[in-house]
Amino acid sequence: MKEIIQSVKGARDFYPEDKAIHNWLYDKMRLVSTRFGYEEWDGPFLEKLELYAAKSGEELVKEQAFVFPDRGGEMIALRPELTLSLARMVAQRQGSLTFPLRWWSFGPFWRYEKPQKGRAREFFQWNIDLIGVNSPEADAELIAIVAEFLKSVDLLPSEVLIRVNDRQLMEAKLKALGVELTRKGEVYKLIDRRDKMSADAWESKAKEIGLTRQQLTGLEKLLADGEGWRESENLTRVFSALEAMGVRDYVVFDPHILRGLDYYTGTVFEAFDVEKKYRAILGGGRYDNLVADVGGEPLPGVGFAMGDMVLQVVLDALGKLPQPNLSKADVLVTVFDAEHAVLSMQLAAQLRASGLRAAVYPESGKLAKQFKYADRLGVKFVVVIGPDEAEKGQATLKDLAAGSQMTIPLGAVTGQILHQLVDEKPS
Amino acid sequence: MKEIIQSVKGARDFYPEDKAIHNWLYDKMRLVSTRFGYEEWDGPFLEKLELYAAKSGEELVKEQAFVFPDRGGEMIALRPELTLSLARMVAQRQGSLTFPLRWWSFGPFWRYEKPQKGRAREFFQWNIDLIGVNSPEADAELIAIVAEFLKSVDLLPSEVLIRVNDRQLMEAKLKALGVELTRKGEVYKLIDRRDKMSADAWESKAKEIGLTRQQLTGLEKLLADGEGWRESENLTRVFSALEAMGVRDYVVFDPHILRGLDYYTGTVFEAFDVEKKYRAILGGGRYDNLVADVGGEPLPGVGFAMGDMVLQVVLDALGKLPQPNLSKADVLVTVFDAEHAVLSMQLAAQLRASGLRAAVYPESGKLAKQFKYADRLGVKFVVVIGPDEAEKGQATLKDLAAGSQMTIPLGAVTGQILHQLVDEKPS
Numbered sequence: 001m002k003e004i005i006q007s008v009k010g011a012r013d014f015y016p017e018d019k020a021i022h023n024w025l026y027d028k029m030r031l032v033s034t035r036f037g038y039e040e041w042d043g044p045f046l047e048k049l050e051l052y053a054a055k056s057g058e059e060l061v062k063e064q065a066f067v068f069p070d071r072g073g074e075m076i077a078l079r080p081e082l083t084l085s086l087a088r089m090v091a092q093r094q095g096s097l098t099f100p101l102r103w104w105s106f107g108p109f110w111r112y113e114k115p116q117k118g119r120a121r122e123f124f125q126w127n128i129d130l131i132g133v134n135s136p137e138a139d140a141e142l143i144a145i146v147a148e149f150l151k152s153v154d155l156l157p158s159e160v161l162i163r164v165n166d167r168q169l170m171e172a173k174l175k176a177l178g179v180e181l182t183r184k185g186e187v188y189k190l191i192d193r194r195d196k197m198s199a200d201a202w203e204s205k206a207k208e209i210g211l212t213r214q215q216l217t218g219l220e221k222l223l224a225d226g227e228g229w230r231e232s233e234n235l236t237r238v239f240s241a242l243e244a245m246g247v248r249d250y251v252v253f254d255p256h257i258l259r260g261l262d263y264y265t266g267t268v269f270e271a272f273d274v275e276k277k278y279r280a281i282l283g284g285g286r287y288d289n290l291v292a293d294v295g296g297e298p299l300p301g302v303g304f305a306m307g308d309m310v311l312q313v314v315l316d317a318l319g320k321l322p323q324p325n326l327s328k329a330d331v332l333v334t335v336f337d338a339e340h341a342v343l344s345m346q347l348a349a350q351l352r353a354s355g356l357r358a359a360v361y362p363e364s365g366k367l368a369k370q371f372k373y374a375d376r377l378g379v380k381f382v383v384v385i386g387p388d389e390a391e392k393g394q395a396t397l398k399d400l401a402a403g404s405q406m407t408i409p410l411g412a413v414t415g416q417i418l419h420q421l422v423d424e425k426p427s
Numbered sequence: 428m429k430e431i432i433q434s435v436k437g438a439r440d441f442y443p444e445d446k447a448i449h450n451w452l453y454d455k456m457r458l459v460s461t462r463f464g465y466e467e468w469d470g471p472f473l474e475k476l477e478l479y480a481a482k483s484g485e486e487l488v489k490e491q492a493f494v495f496p497d498r499g500g501e502m503i504a505l506r507p508e509l510t511l512s513l514a515r516m517v518a519q520r521q522g523s524l525t526f527p528l529r530w531w532s533f534g535p536f537w538r539y540e541k542p543q544k545g546r547a548r549e550f551f552q553w554n555i556d557l558i559g560v561n562s563p564e565a566d567a568e569l570i571a572i573v574a575e576f577l578k579s580v581d582l583l584p585s586e587v588l589i590r591v592n593d594r595q596l597m598e599a600k601l602k603a604l605g606v607e608l609t610r611k612g613e614v615y616k617l618i619d620r621r622d623k624m625s626a627d628a629w630e631s632k633a634k635e636i637g638l639t640r641q642q643l644t645g646l647e648k649l650l651a652d653g654e655g656w657r658e659s660e661n662l663t664r665v666f667s668a669l670e671a672m673g674v675r676d677y678v679v680f681d682p683h684i685l686r687g688l689d690y691y692t693g694t695v696f697e698a699f700d701v702e703k704k705y706r707a708i709l710g711g712g713r714y715d716n717l718v719a720d721v722g723g724e725p726l727p728g729v730g731f732a733m734g735d736m737v738l739q740v741v742l743d744a745l746g747k748l749p750q751p752n753l754s755k756a757d758v759l760v761t762v763f764d765a766e767h768a769v770l771s772m773q774l775a776a777q778l779r780a781s782g783l784r785a786a787v788y789p790e791s792g793k794l795a796k797q798f799k800y801a802d803r804l805g806v807k808f809v810v811v812i813g814p815d816e817a818e819k820g821q822a823t824l825k826d827l828a829a830g831s832q833m834t835i836p837l838g839a840v841t842g843q844i845l846h847q848l849v850d851e852k853p854s
Contacts, residue, residue: 003722004515004518004519004721004722004723005475005477005478005515005721005722006475007471007474007475007515008471008473008474008475008497008501008503009499011471011472011473011474012471013470013471013512013516013519014468014469014470015468015516015520016466016467016468016530018468019466019467019468019469020467023467034784035779035782035783035784035785036779036784036785036786037755037756037759037784037785037786037804038755039443039446039753039755040443040446040447040450041441041442041443041445041446042441042446042449043440043441044434044435044438044439044440044549045438045472045535045537045549046435046438046537046548046549047434047435047438048432048433048434048435050432051432066495066497066498068493068495068496069495070435070493070539071493071539072436074435076435078505088431088432088434089440089442091431092431092440093442098800098803098804100788100789100800102755102786103443108472108535110472110473112497112498121473122471122472122473130789133789133790134790135789135790137762137768137772137787137789137790138789138790140772141787141789144776148779240769241768241769241772243769244768244769244770244772244773244776245772245773245775245776246773246776294431294432295430295431295432296431326466328464328465328466328529329464332464335564341564341668341671342667342668342670342671343671345564345567345668345671345672346671346672346673348672349571349671349672349673352462352463352575355462356462357461357462357463357464358462358463358464359463359464359529360564360568361527362527362557362560362562362564362565362568363560363561363562363564363565373525373527376525377464377525
């Protein structure tokens with residue numbers, strides 16, 4: 001036997017059952033985004049490498065992006081994230097767009113990472129951003145959107161939490177400890193790694209980047225202080241707005257959250273399963289320099305991105321990933337033989353015109369085989385038009401679920417099916 | 428002023444108004460596909476180059492595909508078409524899928540072509556295929572789907588036509604003219620180019636590839652014969668099935684249609700505006716060897732692909748491209764000042780919980796500015812909660828369309844808006 005050509009490692013096949021879950025997620029994102037007044041948009045999938053080079057952070061661009069020269073020799077990237085496309089597109093129409101601007105999007109992204117559970121090289125992201133205003137209430141709105149989304153997929157605050165911090169608060173506290181701000185990046189990385197290293201290794205690393213014993217003690221203390229947000233007017237207002245929007249129970253202050261990307265300037269947040277068994281479900285924050293960085297006039301922004309994969313892993317682990325309804329049609333119209341195929345096709349066209357999903361068996365074949373097919377399609381009704389029926393201008397309509405059947409005029413089939421569907425709808 | 432970083436040539440920005448049209452098209456495709464009993468799926472966006480190398484035709488792979496080595500050195504292509512991914516995915520689960528199998532998809536594709544009106548390097552395609560059966564009725568079903576789709580976007584048979592041919596009929600006729608079948612490819616290309624060349628140039632080209640004067644005359648005669656389909660049992664049955672499904676008026680026989688891709692084996696078709704002012708809106712046909720070609724067991728198939736761009740050009744030229752509804756929310760809840768922001772956010776959360784699209788002004792600011800913003804959002808209602816209202820637990824609700832306003836208890840606002848929306852719905 002010949003070998004089937006392989007797919008690309010880390011690329012994803014969406015069979016209908018996968019696509020159904022994908023669409024379920026997309027619908028949930030759409031619903032929440034729309035309720036908060038956000039408009040759907042999308043950027044291109046290809047961008048010039050230079051767009052990311054300045055601001056996304058070295059790791060993302062140099063190690064993770066799929067980059068290649070196009071046939072004209074220019075360096076192109078398969079987009080590894082969306083925020084810089086957003087900044088570019090906003091900058092291009094800065095004079096005509098209406099601010100504050102609320103945009104959301106769901107589309108594919110690519111990163112050259114090691115494929116594993118919850119991570120592929122080709123993945124989808126929900127991106128949602130509020131541009132043109134710098135206020136704690138704007139930050140809170142994005143966090144409330146996260147909470148409402150989690151609620152909409154049936155995730156409870158006892159299962160997932162949104163961890164919030166503020167880079168400016170951290171910066172002030174580090175300054176108070178006497179940490180030089182030029183070393184901020186290294187210290188952020190140190191904080192970010194605390195979960196992933198042993199206490200000893202972490203302390204060595206801290207010494208290595210030049211923290212004194214006293215600074216380290218101070219840092220440990222501030223990371224342990226769950227009430228540290230009270231010193232930040234920004235976070236105090238963020239939490240009070242979340243309280244007002246009824247989603248405070250999804251949110252905790254966590255001074256470890258700093259986000260990997262370079263462009264964040266204030267509030268930052270990530271959502272995790274409560275036990276942090278899996279990687280972050282989503283992450284985001286405030287970025288106030290990005291539109292200016294790509295060449296526009298300065299404009300503040302806040303937003304987040306959620307991949308489609310970790311969320312599914314978390315939902316699956318909790319038994320909350322839905323079973324998609326894979327009924328492929330409402331009715332199968334069988335084909336008795338070549339001679340009677342025309343009648344079957346005519347009837348199917350009538351059924352469709354009335355809004356029903358009607359599949360025709362696309363060749364003649366044994367009825368038993370066609371009924372077996374109907375079963376696998378998950379249809380509720382099967383129609384048979386054999387020589388007896390045809391002669392009298394009739395059709396036999398079988399209700400597979402009820403196990404009943406009736407022979408009625410061809411012209412009455414559509415009405416009868418609609419009638420039975422309405423009757424049986426749960427009220 | 429700094430220069431804004433440019434986008435990639437031939438890539439596409441989807442601003443909300445573009446995305447709205449994109450979604451309108453997607454909805455139309457979904458509706459028609461679903462009514463015929465097709466399930467949504469998608470392939471990956473990256474595939475190995477070798478998948479296309481065998482069967483898509485040299486031009487597509489060597490000249491048009493975006494190809495690059497990944498970080499592991501393997502040659503990867505950004506998918507230029509979907510049918511080979513379909514064949515691969517079907518071959519991989521051939522033992523467990525239900526045949527006949529009906530699948531549709533709408534996603535991005537890439538080809539390195541010169542960007543022009545109706546053509547970009549990054550584009551979307553609707554793909555729809557019926558796998559596992561080889562019958563003229565199956566071919567007719569795909570053509571009927573085209574017709575129903577065209578109808579659904581308000582295109583009439585006086586504006587667009589589906590041109591149908593059969594490669595086997597053409598092969599038989601060429602054989603009758605004494606044209607060697609080894610030269611079939613060249614002759615197909617010649618026929619395909621007839622529209623694009625002067626009569627003289629075309630005749631020279633025919634001589635160049637070795638056609639005799641007599642063969643050329645024969646070829647011209649067969650290309651002029653609009654009734655040639657009557658000699659094909661396949662096309663006779665295709666047309667009779669289209670008649671049965673009530674869409675025969677969208678279809679003509681056209682012996683010039685042969686399709687560029689190598690893998691077609693029988694019925695082929697393309698849709699054009701009647702004057703053929705623009706390029707093909709879509710194209711497809713029967714491919715019976717593809718699943719075996721990628722390594723599976725032999726399985727016949729028929730399908731088509733429609734790009735999203737030429738259709739929009741045609742619709743636009745006919746004044747039939749819809750104006751998307753860009754109302755961004757139902758209600759704007761204004762924020763009187765920082766002190767009263769909490770009340771505004773509480774109310775907005777209530778409005779959303781009842782299913783309304785409610786935007787909050789995300790900072791405090793002059794009310795006049797917020798009303799101007801409401802206008803640009805296209806909202807119908809604006810809510811104001813100032814100190815007077817707050818003291819009495821009330822809000823002022825303005826109906827912008829009606830020009831009316833009322834001050835009512837905070838808890839009554841949601842109900843009042845829902846009530847007014849229902850009252851004003853066109854019945």
